[in-house]
Amino acid sequence: MTTQNTVHKTGISHHLAEETLTAYATGSLSEAFEVVVASHLTMCPCCREKAKLLDSVGGYFVEQSDSAIPALTATEMLKKCRLSDVVQLDDRTTEQNDQSDKRPCAHEVTRETALRVPLPLARRLPASVDNLPWKPLARGIEQFELGTGSKKDGAFKLLRIQPGTQLIEHEHGDHELTLVLHGSYSDSLGRYSAGDVADLGPEHSHKPVIDSDEPCIALIASNAPARYKGLVGKLIQPFVGI
Amino acid sequence: MPAHAAVIPASQRNRLLNELGRDELSQALVAIGDNRDEAAFSIIYTHFAGRVKSFLLGKGMEENTAEELMQEIMLIIWRRAESYDPGKAAASTWIFTIARNRRIDHLRGNSRIEVELDDAMLERGLNDNLVDETLESETALAQHTGKMYEAMDNLPPEQKQVMHLSYFRGQSHGDIAEWLGLPVGTVKSRIRLALQSIRTNMQIGDADSSPFEN
Numbered sequence: 001m002t003t004q005n006t007v008h009k010t011g012i013s014h015h016l017a018e019e020t021l022t023a024y025a026t027g028s029l030s031e032a033f034e035v036v037v038a039s040h041l042t043m044c045p046c047c048r049e050k051a052k053l054l055d056s057v058g059g060y061f062v063e064q065s066d067s068a069i070p071a072l073t074a075t076e077m078l079k080k081c082r083l084s085d086v087v088q089l090d091d092r093t094t095e096q097n098d099q100s101d102k103r104p105c106a107h108e109v110t111r112e113t114a115l116r117v118p119l120p121l122a123r124r125l126p127a128s129v130d131n132l133p134w135k136p137l138a139r140g141i142e143q144f145e146l147g148t149g150s151k152k153d154g155a156f157k158l159l160r161i162q163p164g165t166q167l168i169e170h171e172h173g174d175h176e177l178t179l180v181l182h183g184s185y186s187d188s189l190g191r192y193s194a195g196d197v198a199d200l201g202p203e204h205s206h207k208p209v210i211d212s213d214e215p216c217i218a219l220i221a222s223n224a225p226a227r228y229k230g231l232v233g234k235l236i237q238p239f240v241g242i
Numbered sequence: 243m244p245a246h247a248a249v250i251p252a253s254q255r256n257r258l259l260n261e262l263g264r265d266e267l268s269q270a271l272v273a274i275g276d277n278r279d280e281a282a283f284s285i286i287y288t289h290f291a292g293r294v295k296s297f298l299l300g301k302g303m304e305e306n307t308a309e310e311l312m313q314e315i316m317l318i319i320w321r322r323a324e325s326y327d328p329g330k331a332a333a334s335t336w337i338f339t340i341a342r343n344r345r346i347d348h349l350r351g352n353s354r355i356e357v358e359l360d361d362a363m364l365e366r367g368l369n370d371n372l373v374d375e376t377l378e379s380e381t382a383l384a385q386h387t388g389k390m391y392e393a394m395d396n397l398p399p400e401q402k403q404v405m406h407l408s409y410f411r412g413q414s415h416g417d418i419a420e421w422l423g424l425p426v427g428t429v430k431s432r433i434r435l436a437l438q439s440i441r442t443n444m445q446i447g448d449a450d451s452s453p454f455e456n
């Protein structure tokens with residue numbers, strides 16, 4: 001994949017695929033995928049530049065589109081606007097993008113400790129990464145569930161994997177994003193360290209190994225569970241998302 | 243002047259005209275933000291209301307909901323035009339992002355997740371004056387937008403079609419693949435090629451070439 005080989009000044013060498021950035025720009029991703037994408041974009045000016053360009057491509061298509069017929073004339077719409085200036089309308093419809101609407105961080109500590117994570121993720125955590133109620137999953141692997149935990153919704157979780165742990169070879173569901181936040185892992189596609197994202201489709205099968213002497217913490221979103229090969233794989237298949 | 247105009251190729255002339263139109267729309271948004279200029283709002287509404295509604299309908303929303311949501315989007319434009327920065331986004335881009343975000347909010351009941359520019363984790367590019375938030379001046383943006391329009395106009399039809407469907411029709415690459423009777427992989431690779439050719443075309447003629455070329 002072309003997006004995975006370019007080396008940048010940030011040290012990030014594995015990026016989001018163009019089709020994922022496009023799906024983000026068109027508003028076609030689920031919330032879980034948006035969190036992973038926005039977290040990578042925070043850490044990666046290169047993908048941010050592409051995302052910005054893709055927003056302006058949206059502007060181009062709006063500009064080029066055939067116009068549907070609006071029910072109101074400009075004068076009638078203006079009347080509504082003036083009215084809204086007098087009567088404060090329902091906040092939810094008019095102010096949903098304001099900063100005030102963002103979830104507060106439950107833990108100011110996240111902004112200060114060494115194990116910081118980007119705000120799109122930090123806002124969803126009840127504590128800083130070190131203090132999360134991690135749940136053991138398999139030997140050397142702990143998880144913190146961010147989604148519903150239901151198989152049909154796909155995975156949305158943080159994994160903390162101890163050094164030397166080798167995951168069982170597995171294929172992926174339809175689409176899976178893994179963003180490394182701390183530490184690193186390696187597989188046949190290369191080495192992934194902080195800021196790197198593995199943007200994998202169903203064609204990929206891999207066998208990650210944690211290759212440094214600190215735990216690897218990764219954020220994962222997928223829209224279908226990974227399929228593990230072999231009996232042990234089948235046993236842990238419902239749980240592990242990487 | 244007429245002699246001069248005659249040597250400007252048609253595509254170039256179109257680009258100049260488009261830039262003028264885009265500039266007027268930007269100025270209209272600024273005027274709404276500065277003093278709730280009603281004539282300026284009429285320009286924006288007349289130009290964008292039908293287009294925004296068309297975007298919502300194309301994405302599968304039924305008529306009444308699309309109309310209602312479009313009016314909300316116009317109201318957001320009226321109330322939030324103060325935050326529009328003509329050096330950061332073309333009017334159509336700014337309005338597209340509002341429409342897209344409002345649609346997401348309507349569909350799932352919470353906001354789209356975005357980068358926060360005051361995030362302590364935000365990694366800024368080093369030597370990247372072509373990159374997003376450092377692209378400050380209106381002239382630079384107008385040039386950038388003009389190049390993007392030209393690159394889009396010149397995209398191979400099969401790539402442009404897939405991009406258009408992504409923005410104005412289906413929810414997933416799978417939907418688009420099904421519509422076109424193509425494998426999903428082909429849809430994905432056309433999107434990849436489209437973005438690459440847009441970026442390549444936009445960088446032609448840049449003396450200080452981007453740090454991002456492959």
Ligand SMILES: [Zn+2]
Binds near residue numbers: 046047
């Ligand atoms: Zn990137």
